Every structure is written in C-alpha cells, then in structure tokens.
Amino acid sequence: MSVKLTEEMLAALPDARGHFGAFGGRFVSETLMDSLMTLEKEYLRLKKDPEFQATFDKDLADYVGRPSPLYFAERLTRETGGAQIWLKREDLNHTGAHKVNNTIGQVLLASFLGKKRIIAETGAGQHGVATATVCARLGLDCHVFMGAEDVQRQSLNVYRMKLLGAHVHAVESGSRTLKDAMNEAMRDWVTNVDDTFYIIGTVAGPHPYPLLVRDFQSVIGREAREQSLEKTGKLPDALVACVGGGSNALGLFYPFLTDESVQLYGVEAGGLGLESGDHAAPLCAGRPGVLHGNRTYLMEDENGQIASTHSVSAGLDYPGVGPEHSWLKDIGRANYVSVTDEEALDAFRMLTQVEGIMPALETSHAVAYAVKLAATMDKDQMVVINISGRGDKDIHTIAQLDGIEL
C-alpha cells in the first residue's frame, strides 16, 4: 500500500490549512487563531528570507556545533553480526540533544516577531533546557511547564533550567506528565498571547508548528544523507529513530522520503508491553483523534478521553504524535514499531559498554530496535540510528533501577 512520494507531493504538504492528508490542522480555541495565522504568514515569509536562513545556519554551526558526526559503530556492528550500524550523533550538540536545532530556529522567529516572553513544555527536560539556553543567550524571559512527575524523574534537567535563568512550573493536573505540561503551556499562551511566543518542542501542536519544527530538524537528515554518500558512496538501507512527538525521527526521515530504497523505522515506547496497555505507542496501538491542536493517532478510551501513558522515558511518555507521522503511517512510507522499557534499558547498557556512548533513555528505544533489525540484514547493508540525545540526565533513573543511591 506504499505510494512513491515525489518532491512535488511533499512540497504540497501540509496544505494551506495545515493538513497532512487526514491529519494535522488547527484545533485550538479562537483566542489563539490570530496568533497562529500571523506565525504561519511570518514563517512562510522568513523561510525564503536569505538573512533568516543564514542566521539559522550560522547559529547551528557556531553555537550548536553542527554538523554532527555520522559515526561508524564498528564494535556494535561486529557484536550484532549484521548490517553496518552508523550513529547520527545529535547527542554531541550543545545541550546534548537534537532539541536545540528547533529552539534555535523558533527563538529566531520569536525575535523577528518582537516577542520577549517565551514559554515551552517539556517532558524529559531536554527541550526545556534547549529553550532555557537560547533564552539565556538572547536575554529573554523563559517559562517552562513540566509535569510534576517528570520534575521528579528528571531533576538534573530541572536544575539546569534554573541555572540558565528559566522559571520551571511543575504541573500537578491530570497525569502530571508531558501532555499536562502541554495543556498548561497552552493555557499560559491563551492568557499572555499578546507578548508571548510558545516554543513547541516537537512536530505536534496546531499548524504551523508541525511544519516549522520539521523544517528546523531536517538539518539532521540533510547532513546524514550527505555524510552517508560521502563516507560510503551510497544511501543507507534503513533509518531508525525513537518517536515521542516525533521531531528527531521526522528530522532524520524527511530528506529521505523520496528515496524509495531507504526503509524508515519509528520506534515508540512499548512500556510494559503493548498488550499490557501501559505504554506510549499511539501509532502502534492507538487510533485517530484530536488533541493539542491537531488530528493524529492518539491513545484514548472508547469515550474519547485521553488515556494515561507509561514509559520509563519521560520524553516518550506522550499519548499523541506529530500528524505527519500519522500520515506516513497511513500511506505506508514509514514503519512504526515499539520496544519495551526493559529492551530500552538493555540497549542503554549495550551502547554504553560497547561504544562508550551513553544514550538518553528515549534514544535507547531506537538503539534496541536497530540492533534487532541490523541482525536480520546483510553485512553490506547500512542502518543509521538517530542518537537523539545523551544519557546523563537519566543516570538517576538507571541508578534507582539498580537500587543504587547516588
């Protein structure tokens, strides 16, 4: 059922109302509509503005440290005994994850729009840190909303944000995780819409966010494509990335969408296993619905109430996913799979011990699946894993699971 995508087809998406096929759109209360339409208009203008693009590229090079390397994981490949495994090292970016590619872009938009107050939601705290970082650099007032449960399990990042001068608001409502942080950020935005810019951390939310976050993160895939051709003379056979909201995955996949030979794998959080119901895998086990401004695959009950999710990884613990992924699933261009908490934890240890690279727990989901996949492939084939972030922030969680008090 897979269709062959062309550049023309991609250029037409999202459509004028922000739809990717049946998904996406702009489902928000009226108060926000004018701001979203202004943002869309300004973004579409700036996207073509050489000065805006030059500033973005320069910041990515000199501040973030791009391009990030494409690294051949020789020992992991040998241990796996299948396809060559390459790592796209987003963990080496300033602040330690892919999230900063997007915050650099959005804070630039905020400056062009003259907004002085910045808000953001965060799960693992990586997007919060990346937002607090760019706000410190530009002297902007920064407010980060974070579920109270995530404040607990990602305390290191909470302190990092505070050191950077951000105000961290612990959100006590609902399930006290990422979705509730996003609800609270939306409530703040509705209240302060005149002077506030909302930096959404993933390819979700109302149009134009899925579009602009994807554009900013696509630098990952553009580099990986070029580096792959340069280092191996060919394109990879498969790309693997974890999917929370889906920004690191889409950033890697997007520049390869028309390359039919490249298989795409998005790895969702299987939690305690899909059968258990305790997971965060809407593409694998959910159905379409409307949440946080867009229509997409969701985890919900039969009455349309959003289900609570579970993942060992705070950054994947979200009941929705970016609408473009829902579209890629339905047209059959990308495959969506899941791995459990336990498999992800094993992969964390494996990459740490075999390559000396400590991945974030989010990223560990991608590593776990990629190793299984590579083992089924030929030795002359090539898999690229998006190492979306480094694992320092998760050391407390790992130690706790090991029964160690730090």
Place this chain on the structure above:
Amino acid sequence: MSRIEGVLQTLKGQGRKALIPFITAGDPHPDQTVSLMHSMVDAGVDIIELGVPFSDPMADGPVIQLACERALKHGTSLRRVLAMVSEFRETNNTTPVVLMGYLNPIEAMGYDAFADAAVQAGVDGILTVDLPPEEAGDVAPLFSRRGLDPIFLLAPTTTDERIRAIADHSSGYVYYVSFNGVTGAAKINVDDVAAKVAHIHELTALPVGVGFGIRDAKTAAAVGQVSDGVIVGSVLVDTIARNQADIEELKRALTDLLTPMREALDRIKP
C-alpha cells in the same frame, strides 16, 4: 425557528437579557445533574450550557479542570451526558440546552451518530471549544441540517474578517470570550467588552452572549448592559465543588447566586 432562537427573540421583545449558566455535566455526580438543571431553571435562567467533561480541558482554569476530573471519575461519558438531557426533557420542553466541550469525545463517538443522538435527546446547540470554523466545514452542516445550532467563540483577538466568517457558520448566538485567558480567571474589563461587543453587533445580526469573568450580579449587569446575554460558569462550578456533600444545600447555594443576577439583569433599562 430553533428553541434557542425562540427564547432569545422572546427576551429581546421583552427588552430582557439572557442568563446562561454553565455547569459541568456529571459534577459532582451524574445522578445529580438533571436536578441541578431544573433547579437553575426555577431560579430564572434562560438557556443552559452543559459542559461535557474532557480529560484535557486546555481552555479551562483549575475550577473547571477539577470539575472534569470529578465527573470523569464517576464515568460521565458523552453518551451519559446525552442521557441526562433526555431525562431533563421529560419535564422541560422549553429551556434550550447547549453542549459545550472539546472535539475528541464527539470525534470518538462519530459525528453522524453524535448529531442524531443529540437531536434525539433534545439538545439545541453545540459549542466545541477547539473547533474553529476553518475545521468545522464538514461538521457544522451535520448539526445545522438536523436543527442543532452550531455556536462558535469570538475572542478579543478575533479580526473583523474572522468575526464575519464565524458569524456565517453560526446560528442561535455567538459566544464572546471577554478576555484572553482561561475560564475562571478574574480579568474582565467591562469597558473593553462593551467596545468589542458593540463592534460585533455592527458586523452580525446574531445575538451575542458574553462569558468568562462574570462572577456576580454587578458584573452580570454591567456586561448585560452591552450584550444580549451573560454566561456564568466558574463561580457556579466552584459553588458545586464547595457543596458536594449535600445536594439540597447545593441547589440553595446556586439559587442564591443566580437570583441576584437575574434581578440585576431584569433591572437593565431597554
């Protein structure tokens, strides 16, 4: 003419303003909602907005968030809310009922199935907070065709062009949100509201109800002066939260809030 249009036209003929309470269905308990509705009618309300509880009420402040949690804890689904309206209609055929909530529960039920069931139950209007007219192209006609009034929000940030477009998609009334913010905040500026509502009246012939920030007879009267009706929500829901234990006490407390508002609105000179 829909039941909503009928009621608003009659009030207009009498030179009176509509008093429109909002409560969350199923709060404090699904078995009590219908009795609260009747009790509010006895206190003189004209139209009832019944909130459909949702797990992620993004446009609501803490008071209505907690009401949603209480209602959901007792299993208040959209189907159950429709059953409440049916029960209300057994003895009341005159007071319009508007369902107000978020899109996903309706989407999960299916738009046609929902619209049929809503008509069957005796619902009069549908207000979906996170469905702007741009996304309502397929949905609003499903409602209109069955005689349900699609009601949309207008906000201080709504441009003239959008006011006209939104009015084109609406029937019954339009709901002007008095300030940028969530429900339950205390930010209302009556002069700003007066100016914007006067402007909305120039752009559409539809009645304009104003909600958000109306807490007492004084704000109700001030806003009623410039609009066709006032919508009172969080202060009622907060009263429900504080009187959960005793339903008779709760009904009295709601009446004590609504009666002075009714009287203040009826003192407004046409």
